[in-house]
Amino acid sequence: MSQIDVKAARPLSPHLQIYKRILTMVMSILHRITGAGLYFGMALVAWWLVAVASGPHYYDFVTGLFGSILGYLVLFGFTWALMHHMLGGLRHFLWDTGRGMEPGVRDKIALANIVGSIVLTVVVWVIALAVA
Template sequence: MSNADLKSNRPLSPHLQIYRLTLTMAMSIVHRITGGALYFGTILLAIWLIAAASGPGAFDVVNAIYGSIIGRLILFGYTWALIHHMFGGIRHFIFDLGKGFEPAERETFVRIHLIASIVLTILLWIIGFVVA
């Protein structure tokens, strides 16, 4: 049997066109993206800590950058990514316990996960502005 015959007899895997994108699938993708984004956000945190240790001049510069509109948007996104990723980890922990595999349960977990991450991020920022 030639190599070409072996390839032609293989079963075809479903392609992306066959699958309907569900909220659970989208949240899994977003969980991976937020995990990658946390690396860059942690670099921002490290820069802020190094500036604080370097003295008031460096700290003021970094605070001015992070306090700008763009800086605050980036920090807001980092906060959401951190909280979203945390709730994703909790959801996966529940899956590891053998719970939440029914379609209705998965959809409920995903909706709670998404709403809770948004609400908690906004709540933390409101508290941050009130305290500061």
């Protein structure tokens, strides 16, 4: 038997096309994506702080951008990522204590993470728009 035949007979590693997508897997991926989004979204916070320190003219420019429709969409997404990542961190903290690992409970907590992040985002924006 040649060397090529031996390599061809070995099993291949599983990949994403083989795995069945389950809610906790999707939540794990989404937790990483929101973490990366928060990392880059902090540049917005730093930009706003620089604008505050730079004076009223530049501050008005930056708040004008943040106050546009596109700015609101970006800030809304940043708020949702913050809430989703926070609740995902609490979910992982719960798992670190050894609780909530049962199959049915894992899915319920993951679903509560999705619903909770949406509800908290809407509540924060309703309060923010009511105060402004």
